[in-house]
Amino acid sequence: EDQVTQSPEALRLQEGESSSLNCSYTVSGLRGLFWYRQDPGKGPEFLFTLYSAGEEKEKERLKATLTKKESFLHITAPKPEDSATYLCAVRAVSSNTGKLIFGQGTTLQVKP
Amino acid sequence: NAGVTQTPKFQVLKTGQSMTLQCAQDMNHNSMYWYRQDPGMGLRLIYYSASEGTTDKGEVPNGYNVSRLNKREFSLRLESAAPSQTSVYFCASSEVGNEQFFGPGTRLTVL
Numbered sequence: 001e002d003q004v005t006q007s008p009e010a011l012r013l014q015e016g017e018s019s020s021l022n023c024s025y026t027v028s029g030l031r032g033l034f035w036y037r038q039d040p041g042k043g044p045e046f047l048f049t050l051y052s053a054g055e056e057k058e059k060e061r062l063k064a065t066l067t068k069k070e071s072f073l074h075i076t077a078p079k080p081e082d083s084a085t086y087l088c089a090v091r092a093v094s095s096n097t098g099k100l101i102f103g104q105g106t107t108l109q110v111k112p
Numbered sequence: 113n114a115g116v117t118q119t120p121k122f123q124v125l126k127t128g129q130s131m132t133l134q135c136a137q138d139m140n141h142n143s144m145y146w147y148r149q150d151p152g153m154g155l156r157l158i159y160y161s162a163s164e165g166t167t168d169k170g171e172v173p174n175g176y177n178v179s180r181l182n183k184r185e186f187s188l189r190l191e192s193a194a195p196s197q198t199s200v201y202f203c204a205s206s207e208v209g210n211e212q213f214f215g216p217g218t219r220l221t222v223l
Contacts, residue, residue, distance in 0.1 A: 032209065036214075041217075043215050043217050044202070045214070087154075087155070089155075098145075098160075099157060099170070102155040103154060
């Protein structure tokens with residue numbers, strides 16, 4: 001069964017304290033791995049897509065990496081405005097309709 | 113461009129009442145999706161429409177129906193609401209294989 005697991009469930013950081021969020025996946029074949037940011041009371045906002053192991057993408061203080069079993073979202077010198085829930089999702093080879101399987105998310109709090 | 117819009121933003125229903133959640137996108141995407149989000153459960157797919165004229169069940173379709181009215185609009189109907197359907201509902205759209213873009217959500221409470 002295709003599955004996505006994110007860890008930790010919650011993470012508290014001090015401003016400037018770098019860390020990483022983990023997304024482990026089990027799929028028959030990976031067609032794409034997606035990272036989203038979700039602020040309270042809002043819909044998920046797209047951040048990155050990764051397609052193959054070894055691929056990396058960056059946006060401001062965020063950097064996403066991908067291996068054959070997991071993805072990491074590295075946050076460098078975070079600021080309070082980076083506080084949000086970060087969601088990971090995968091699209092399996094078996095899906096020809098764009099269906100995504102989501103993890104439960106990591107809620108990040110960055111304190112000033 | 114408005115992206116993905118959803119109406120209403122909030123709704124309170126009594127058990128057994130019916131309602132339709134509306135979704136529209138202006139990005140000319142072929143595929144549209146309905147999810148529900150519950151604490152500890154993540155985003156779960158209810159129904160999706162890969163293209164205009166087609167709809168298919170997702171992970172949790174029981175108690176829901178959908179209509180792909182045209183390329184822009186995809187509605188979700190609760191025929192007889194139950195307290196277990198209290199949730200936040202998100203609509204999304206995409207081109208197949210690409211990232212999905214989400215609406216702002218509808219917060220539904222069923223008493």
